[in-house]
Amino acid sequence: MALHSFNKDPTELTKTIGLYMHSKTFFVISFFLFTAISNAQFIGGWHDTDSLKIGRFDHAAINLNNGYIMVAGGYTETDPGGTIVTELFNTTTQRWEYGPPMNKGRAYHHLVGMNDGSIMAIGGFAERTCEILDLNDWTWSYTDSVNVKKYWWGRTSTLMEDGNILITGGANFDSSFASCEIYDVDSGKWRLTGKLKTSRERHIATLLNDGRILVTGGRTHNQSPFVYQKSCEIFDPVTETWSYVDSMEYPRIDHSATLLPDGRVLVVGGEQTICEIYNPTTNQWSEAGSVEFAFGYNNAFKLSNNKYLLLIQYDGTIRGQEGWELFSLESFESIGYSKFDRKILTMKSAKINDNSVIVMGGLERIGMNYVSANYCQIYDLTTGIEETVNEQVFAIELNSYPNPFNSSANITLNLPASGKVSLSVFNILGEKVTTIHSGYLTEGNHIFNYTPTNISSGTYFLQLQSQQQTKSIKLIYLK
Template identity: 30%
Template structure:
């Protein structure tokens, strides 16, 4: 009896959240757990919950003091989480993971939704822009965790909501958004040492509800968004030159999607909307300047969250499916990492006497008459990997069978 290792490839369902939600926020804590806050599900949510990667279980934690959608969450250097704003709030509160409780802190100077928050090297948090009713904001303010206070900083050159911000080379880059009349291609830099905003070169495309991701060399990748139409364009910002350069376009136009840099220096982009909720995922490789289509999620998701866990896996939660808000969550194992098993779904065992290796290196089980088992072939395909493993794209299980061969004329 030979036993072959079978691994789950791509996305697998993990435990579901206690509440369906869209436009919520997710944050990886120092203890390795993921904190989910707020969002919308037939009303704005105060609820918060924790995901434990070691058990794949969701646990409700203390609820926030205010219901929030379109807010921000930031992890401070002291390990606490700062949550700000939302529809249309100026309130802010702190979550203490050690006590699992929320404490109200000083209010911002302006109520705002769809703003951004960036943690600076001096431990302060910069909040920019957003919207308060019909007023689009160019204001920015700093939260000082040591004093628990907010201070207005100089204003941005453009009011904007639905923009993005990242820290690169010690400055905060803010790009794109919508000012109530125009989709923006403008970008500007905040310098904490001088407390000033400076316009940098404009993007090639105006966009809102896009993503920004920072590579280790400081370059910034912007993807997708919308400006009256859905965008598949991508651009690279070089902070040393202050210039934007068009990158290869994504395979799918998308906005209200999510993206994150993986440990292999590739950027994973998933979900979003382009007339339908997307389940597609793709990877950008900076070294080759190309996009690689990877395995699709089990659900289309607009407005989900994405968190890279300490074990390298990627957790995606919630979002809008096109018909309902989702409480489901999925895990992605990057294909360039070592294949790993989980104790998740479908711990089935199957026994077959032999397999047929096709020209596409697909292993199909055959019966005693040597003919492929068609009913199995339609749903479960095995792949021959490095003469070592059999891999099923959709299910996780162990494979045991009789025979001494691998791939041809035996198991």
């Protein structure tokens, strides 16, 4: 029996296999999985930085191509209908300054960077107008208005491979939309395009490497109660049509969807702790680790040459789930997380460089009151390393007795955490004989009775597949 120690990566899985035997009719094989759970290990640190000139929430933020980060619009104490004021964060001096004011006050709007470097402000709450910022003369000019009002925060805006802009879904107070529109940069006009198969809001759109656009999850708003979606669709920019693709295992809303270097898409959060990966080549979803926080991960940033994913969480409600989490894109594990000291909802975030991210403004809860926040903080991956690791040992046990058996066998397993589990029997050719269980199991001990039918005497394999691992033990059946 060998026990391997941890290397420099505290999240490395190490395991030992114990073999216990035996009486004439009793045979047990137990598998133990040891892992370090690093909920006290934080990589990187936060520090305060220059505050916004004015507090704001439900604003928009975007990186410009000249080293600045812009925030625009949002609700303020003096502009409850949405402000025209913009601000620019100099990533070198880390100071804020006023930027060129928009023509129209906006909130719940989107900012989209176009291929020529200009910025488009799209719509807003009960707002159809759009305007474009020319970075050469720093002026905003109106362009064509969208055809359908997108009242809430629930739509998406995506710069397509050809330089046009696609907006999808959204909602008003009565229902969610299936309508989609494309802004043609050559004509400067919006036009309706193919509708989503399912109307949805608060979904996420991701531009794939082949130019198609994947839409995941969201909520259908024209039904009572709301229907939270696990369905997914892909937009073909050639035919301008939507097609259903494989659904996620779990419904999600306000999640993050990150395009990985290999072309797959990682979704995190959205009121789920289990993460999933979509493979466009196989059109299949698979589970990919888990996070500690479940809510509102729609701010996600790849850092350190795609080694980590920084998740900026806000709940969007009064539940106080605002926080951050660092997720490994190599091991697909959470390696650090914490709540923010201040309860600020709907904050906006932007990437400064490959190691740092800034969070800006939001709606701050102070006691029972809410105020527009001008507070800003910067996360730096290269500072503030705390090396404390809280190690816990978990055991996953899979047993069968008696073994050999001639009528039935008792299968016992012990799960360290709740999750989806598949328990199946295979013959020596690798063909599945039967599935004993497939579905969700709670943490703890479980017992199953296996009585074979229509199989011959011989050697078989019992396979346990869980979120964490796949394990097999040998079964010997004697009629």
